[in-house]
Amino acid sequence: MPKPAADSAALGLGVDRTSPVPLYHQLAQQLEAAIEQGRLAPGSLLGNELELAARLGLSRPTVRQAIQSLVDRGLMVRRRGVGTQVVHSRVKRPLELSSLYDDLEAADRRPATRVLRNTVEPAPAEVAAALGVAEGSDVHLVERLRLAHDEPVALLRNHLPTGLLDLDTGRLEATGLYRMMRSSGIVLHSARQSVGARAAGGDEADLLAEPPGAPLLTMERTTFDAGGRAVEFGCHVYRASRYAFEFQLLARP
Amino acid sequence: MPKPAADSAALGLGVDRTSPVPLYHQLAQQLEAAIEQGRLAPGSLLGNELELAARLGLSRPTVRQAIQSLVDRGLMVRRRGVGTQVVHSRVKRPLELSSLYDDLEAADRRPATRVLRNTVEPAPAEVAAALGVAEGSDVHLVERLRLAHDEPVALLRNHLPTGLLDLDTGRLEATGLYRMMRSSGIVLHSARQSVGARAAGGDEADLLAEPPGAPLLTMERTTFDAGGRAVEFGCHVYRASRYAFEFQLLARP
């Protein structure tokens, strides 16, 4: 029988009503931690919502909201008449809106940055269209070489609208662009990406320490803030021999 | 003032209580259609939830659930004390779990398929690990050449567990693999992808009508069903000169 028995009791579940963090979020975090640490085995049922709510002293909608947030992230599956169970496959993140710098740092690959250019220039047509500004109006241009373990990994060219951010070269080398944007109060909301490949040109090949004509992974990205304004347009090329995009997809129901 | 006036009245909103489709879903679809057709302008406020609920004869939680589903998909943004407004940027899909065949067909690029191989073979180590089966046990192997406008676009090699699906060569050529899986009752749930690039080998180059050494876009994908079992492992290579992945990312709050 493919129903690996429930558990659900004595999981250290319990909410703190004095805390400012919402109850449903507390519960969601505890459940996620339990899944992460294997205390909630994959495939195991979670016990019904009514009983869970009663034991925690919460109402069913609150418990449902907590579970729903895990379902939305692909950690659990609900089946009417059956119950809610933990999925078998260990899911990671569903493709976060993340920066290369953070990714490399999380992978412990000692990221470093060399700023090649940091200027203000009139916007070419393509950039102007992406950022939604007039062609020829001033935009920031930042060109960086990203290293990992002292080896070049990617060549990053970014355009940003003026007046949004103080693009200090020193800070650009010490941290990532996304981190700088977030700490300036910019709320990153969504991005439109295009990922492709092409052969390396002469200059790129030199900078990336690849032979001319080597295959490169390319990414174009326009990032929007919560209001829907474009806050960044980037053309990145990655050494295909050293880097690949990895991510998790979720089917939307 | 960056508050482009509300609208919200007379949008043709109204629910059908005799319909089996949930009320919150009806409302969400109508709002999405209104946004799609421009009847709800980007940046416009949606009017408060209480009033909207009253006008539609619904309760606030139901209206909230409808709005929330649009917020989750990045179509709207809520701000406490302000209201809910339509985002400016035109959002497409947040990277659906889609097949190349469907994508090409949606883009009206006349997809066609040539099945090169369709056999059962012992699983190599990499495939066995991805599918979660024993090394050397039998798995399906399907190798296809995907064409668009009568030109080769991609070379698709897929491994599937045996016993899941009837892999008829004729149907494989007439439709996509994902469509076949779905119509067999398999519920696609999530996938783990890795996208990279490399130079074309001799055989690949011939099949794809590219010169040897041409840059190719590569994708490896393991797809899981709702129970978390791996149902497909694919290694695809795309002609970088003809194809790029395009998708929308959403920041998770």
Add this chain to the structure above:
DNA sequence: GTCAACTATATGTCCTGACAAAAAGCCGGT
């Protein structure tokens, strides 16, 4: 013994009601 119908169980949907918290605008004092 087999298959259909019934029943128990769990989630899905929807309602009413209440208070908290953040944001924006109003208004008064200095």
Add this chain to the structure above:
DNA sequence: ACCGGCTTTTTGTCAGGACATATAGTTGAC
């Protein structure tokens, strides 16, 4: 004229209840 605090508006969170519906197991008839 400026700047503080107050009020209003709106979403955020939470409770408790009711009924619908899909699933699985059990029971009953044949």
